[in-house]
Amino acid sequence: MNEEVKLLKGNEAIALAAIRYGVDGYFGYPITPQSEILETLEAEMPWDTTGMVVLQAESEVAAINMVYGGAASGKAVMTSSSSPGISLKQEGVSYLAASELPALIVNVMRGGPGLGTIHPSQADYFQATKGGGHGDYHLIVLAPKTVQEMADFVYLGFDLAFKYRTPAMILADGIVGQMMEKVVLPPARPRRTKEQIAEQCPWAVTGKLASRKQNVVTSLELDTAKMEENNNRFQSTYRLIEQNEQRYEEYLTDDAEYLFVAFGSMARICQKVIDDMRAQGIKVGLVRPITLWPFPAEVFDRLSQKVKGMLVVELNAGQMIEDVKLASQCRVPTYHFGRLGGIVPNLGEISDAFFKYFPDAKK
Amino acid sequence: MNINDIIKPENLVYAKPRLLNDNHMHYCPGCSHGVVHKLIAEVIEEMGMEDKTVGIAPVGCAVFAYNYVDIDWVEAAHGRAPAVATGVKRLNPENLVFTYQGDGDLSAIGTCETIHAANRGENIAIIFINNGIYGMTGGQMAPTTLEGMKTSTTPYGRSVDLNGYPLAISPLLAQLDGTCYVTRQAVHTPVAVRKTKAAIRQAFENSMNGLGTSLVEIVSTCNSGWKMTPAQSNKWMEENMFKKYPLGDIKNTVK
Numbered sequence: 001m002n003e004e005v006k007l008l009k010g011n012e013a014i015a016l017a018a019i020r021y022g023v024d025g026y027f028g029y030p031i032t033p034q035s036e037i038l039e040t041l042e043a044e045m046p047w048d049t050t051g052m053v054v055l056q057a058e059s060e061v062a063a064i065n066m067v068y069g070g071a072a073s074g075k076a077v078m079t080s081s082s083s084p085g086i087s088l089k090q091e092g093v094s095y096l097a098a099s100e101l102p103a104l105i106v107n108v109m110r111g112g113p114g115l116g117t118i119h120p121s122q123a124d125y126f127q128a129t130k131g132g133g134h135g136d137y138h139l140i141v142l143a144p145k146t147v148q149e150m151a152d153f154v155y156l157g158f159d160l161a162f163k164y165r166t167p168a169m170i171l172a173d174g175i176v177g178q179m180m181e182k183v184v185l186p187p188a189r190p191r192r193t194k195e196q197i198a199e200q201c202p203w204a205v206t207g208k209l210a211s212r213k214q215n216v217v218t219s220l221e222l223d224t225a226k227m228e229e230n231n232n233r234f235q236s237t238y239r240l241i242e243q244n245e246q247r248y249e250e251y252l253t254d255d256a257e258y259l260f261v262a263f264g265s266m267a268r269i270c271q272k273v274i275d276d277m278r279a280q281g282i283k284v285g286l287v288r289p290i291t292l293w294p295f296p297a298e299v300f301d302r303l304s305q306k307v308k309g310m311l312v313v314e315l316n317a318g319q320m321i322e323d324v325k326l327a328s329q330c331r332v333p334t335y336h337f338g339r340l341g342g343i344v345p346n347l348g349e350i351s352d353a354f355f356k357y358f359p360d361a362k363k
Numbered sequence: 364m365n366i367n368d369i370i371k372p373e374n375l376v377y378a379k380p381r382l383l384n385d386n387h388m389h390y391c392p393g394c395s396h397g398v399v400h401k402l403i404a405e406v407i408e409e410m411g412m413e414d415k416t417v418g419i420a421p422v423g424c425a426v427f428a429y430n431y432v433d434i435d436w437v438e439a440a441h442g443r444a445p446a447v448a449t450g451v452k453r454l455n456p457e458n459l460v461f462t463y464q465g466d467g468d469l470s471a472i473g474t475c476e477t478i479h480a481a482n483r484g485e486n487i488a489i490i491f492i493n494n495g496i497y498g499m500t501g502g503q504m505a506p507t508t509l510e511g512m513k514t515s516t517t518p519y520g521r522s523v524d525l526n527g528y529p530l531a532i533s534p535l536l537a538q539l540d541g542t543c544y545v546t547r548q549a550v551h552t553p554v555a556v557r558k559t560k561a562a563i564r565q566a567f568e569n570s571m572n573g574l575g576t577s578l579v580e581i582v583s584t585c586n587s588g589w590k591m592t593p594a595q596s597n598k599w600m601e602e603n604m605f606k607k608y609p610l611g612d613i614k615n616t617v618k
Contacts, residue, residue: 024454025453025454027450053453055449057446058475058479061446061476062449062476065439065443065446065447065476066446066449066450066453067450068440068443068450069419069437069439069446069448069452072447072450073454073455077450077454205417206417206435207413207414207416207434207458208414208416214434214436215435216429216436217436217438218429218438220438
């Protein structure tokens with residue numbers, strides 16, 4: 001399949017990109033606002049074309065453990081859910097990280113806590129970037145702001161997951177999952193052959209060949225010295241990822257005196273606020289972290305030495321702002337504005353918040 | 364006759380299966396796990412499936428099954444083995460995939476995954492060790508613990524009022540259209556061991572023939588948890604466990 005232009009929902013883009021990437025298996029469970037991923041995959045019947053397996057599991061817990069089994073055999077496997085379902089998956093995500101298995105997990109966030117709401121949110125930032133399950137681990141976390149990035153990050157997420165043998169997450173908000181946009185679906189890649197898997201994943205359980213020792217995928221190690229060694233290995237992988245994979249987008253930051261900081265759909269709303277404020281002669285810009293983990297600390301360290309202040313805009317009560325403050329070493333006043341419960345702020349609310357915190361910007 | 368005249372290859376009548384390695388087992392003397400491990404190793408070897416087999420280990424005493432049976436293994440989270448097996452088998456239909464689970468793993472925390480994997484008719488075999496107690500964590504009550512049976516969390520005996528009834532999960536799974544073979548065996552006598560081996564062989568063959576889910580329950584002893592000698596345990600199992608969990612085929616659509 002060549003490149004193809006389509007009008008798609010963000011969730012549909014993820015499903016079609018997964019088939020095109022050559023994903024071997026998807027295991028999911030319905031939950032709003034991401035059910036279109038499973039629905040689209042079932043409708044596309046990729047088992048007849050690429051051979052991709054699609055299965056509706058009995059629960060999010062079962063789905064992530066099917067992913068664990070598939071990933072253990074070296075296959076490219078994924079699951080998707082929304083916030084409450086992602087909480088259920090956390091046990092399995094911790095096991096994936098501890099067993100150094102590549103996999104892709106999609107969270108199309110809705111408002112919480114608890115059953116919360118089906119409306120959009122970014123309140124799972126802490127859960128996604130600080131671990132989520134038990135133990136010392138991180139996921140590579142990608143935050144798309146467009147339907148195009150929903151598709152592109154399936155490719156990027158899997159590539160990074162296999163490069164570092166670690167699970168990756170697409171952390172999208174309900175807006176990006178549900179909205180429709182033009183998207184260029186990337187050219188298809190063939191699914192990896194058995195030989196390619198054996199070469200790329202010599203650790204995979206495939207049946208013990210006479211030419212090698214048994215492969216065991218496990219997160220268990222009762223010898224404390226060895227368990228510390230395992231943890232140190234995970235940590236050195238995380239340091240490597242921090243070194244190599246920080247991604248962000250800057251918008252009009254060259255001469256900016258103040259910065260907006262936002263990820264996902266909120267970054268796009270902030271861009272419009274910035275355009276309006278620029279028209280009034282106010283020098284504002286935007287930094288949009290694309291990788292939420294590894295957090296793009298470098299850009300905040302650099303820009304915080306020249307701007308007068310930052311406003312972090314999130315669909316939560318103030319989560320990413322903690323990383324912004326750490327990365328900028330609190331050099332400049334940094335404030336948060338957010339709406340909760342599934343409400344998306346309008347342009348006026350955001351600029352009002354900005355001028356409340358930075359009244360001098362008008363002068 | 365000199366002993367060295369007898370120890371010759373041509374006189375060999377029995378040997379440890381090649382797939383059972385030389386590691387010292389952590390299982391207590393008298394425990395059923397070692398025998399069942401040996402049978403699994405023998406069956407895989409006899410089927411010539413070593414290079415195709417993936418075992419899914421549980422959480423429980425058999426968590427370290429991969430230290431003894433020399434095949435590829437995935438160590439699952441507690442209760443999730445049938446879901447992990449589903450992932451492996453669906454993506455690798457050419458593999459022989461089996462889970463090895465205890466009663467806590469399979470019939471408490473993993474009930475949901477077990478029932479749904481069996482109901483989908485996943486082409487996997489489930490080896491289910493039922494000794495009526497949690498061994499690894501120190502002898503707590505399992506769903507299969509008999510009424511009146513003392514455990515560390517039922518120190519005065521399991522009370523139905525407090526803890527509900529012992530759960531016989533195999534007949535429940537036999538009702539599902541996705542299962543093709545559900546049997547209950549034991550390994551306390553040579554005859555029982557042979558029957559269990561045949562049952563494991565059939566379960567493994569069923570899964571490779573795409574017939575659906577097979578379950579081999581093995582009623583077992585946990586002499587440490589039961590606070591008995593191995594010999595007392597076997598007797599107690601025959602007199603008590605077999606009443607609630609009688610041996611024999613519960614369902615066999617393959618015959």
